Amino acid sequence: MTITRTLMGAAATLALSAGLAAAQDSEPGLIIDLGGKFDKSFNESAYVGAQRWVEDTGGEYAEIELANEAQREQTMRRMAERGANPVVVLGFANASTLEAVAPDYPETDFVIVDMVVEQPNVKSVVFSEHEGSYLVGMMAGMASETGTVSFIGGMDVPLISKFACGYAQGVKAVNPDANVIVNMTGTTPAAWNDPVKGAELTRSQISQxxxxxxxxxxGTGIGVLQAAADEGILSIGVDSNQNHLHPGSVLTSMVKRVDNAVYDAFTASAAGELETGITVMGLENEGVAYAMDENNADLITEEMIAVVEEASDAIVAGEIQVHDYLSDNSCPVDL
Structure with missing residues (x-):
């Protein structure tokens, strides 16, 4: 296990205001989950948020990348004991560990991204993935020429079914007769980092x-996007904007602003304003979105954007209710 620290430059140090320096009694800590900080997805988005905070403030933070499951508790305790505050942990798999660790460090604030941990010194940040997935599902349904679209999840857990269910609802909203194929990669954490299996599943879905x-x-999704590009079909990225990975092949990306969650946690803590409890990031506060840029501009028509934007506004207004799989572990459309 290695610990790295992002240090402030001399110029940035001079530019840092005295007020911020006084408020930031401790440097924050970021624990990158399995798969590495350059997974081009969830972890990388968090890393980008931390780096943006460094650039904007001249601050510094401690960082650890998990290498295996056995390191979760050791890493959290190590971060807290070295004085990092807040300690930001990524991913639902850290929830049970944080439940046990947080009470032992009552003076340390923890932030968990993607799961709820009910402890007085924990801030939980969760996302309305079903809403963003609904919008990209609408895009998939409108872009499909065969009437059959598909979904590949990583580890078979309810959170990923939340994506799949939102996606299927969006597809069916624009094409009730569409067929939605759903496959999960596996039942262990290895399912997050198996691009070969992702490519195999993609080719199987194409055959259907x-x-x-x-x-x-x-990281498995990298294999999915590559196989889709190789086979001449469209793909949809996730978490980070992945449109650039295969320009003209990635229809869009369902972006989760994990970067904002990390940036906001670091910023609030530095100002002495970090509030524990639950924060939900959805369409109304730009916590989830579909990605548009020069890499997919030719794939998305003005009509598609108009339909999706109307739906987005209706979701925010409460006029469209996208079912959340996590509310009852069920989906109103077949998966």
Whole structure:
């Protein structure tokens, strides 16, 4: 296990205001989950948020990348004992560990991204993935020429079914007769980092008629997007904007602003304003979104954007209710 620290430059140090320096009694800590900080997805988004905070403030933070499951508790305790505050941990798999660790460090604030941990010194940041997935599902349904689209998840857990269910609802909203194929990569954490299996699943789905595939599978998704590009179908990225990975092949990306969650936690703590409890990031506060840029501009028509934007406004207004799989572990459409 290695610990790295991002240090402030001399010029940035001079530019840092005295007020901020006084408020920031401790440097924050970031624990990168399995898969590495350059997974081009969830972890990388968090890293980008931390780096943006460094650039904006001249601050510094401690960082650890997990190498295996056995390191979760040791790493959290190590961060807290070295004085990092807040300690930001990524991913639902850290929830049970944080439940046990947080009470032992009552003076340390913890932030968990992607799960709820109910402890007085924990801030939980969760996302309305079903809403963003609904919008990219609408895009998939409108872009599909075969009427069959697909989804590949990473580890088979309820959170990933939340993506799949939102996606399927969006597809069916624009094409009630569409067929949605859903596959999960596996049942262990290895499912997040198996691009070869992701590619195999993609080719299998293509053989069943899929011409648009949405990957919510961490590093495994890189194999999904590559196979889709190789086979000439469209793909949809996740967490980070992955449109640039295969320009003209990635229809869009369902972006989760994990970067904002990390940036906001670091910023609030430095100002002495970090509030524990639960924060939900959805369409109304730009916590989730679909990605548009020069890499997918030719794939998305003005009509598609108009339909999706109307739906987005209706979701925010409460006029469209996208079912959250986590509310009852069920989906109103077949998966």
């Amino acid at each position: 008629g899929s011409d648009v595939v949405f990957a919510a599978a961490g």
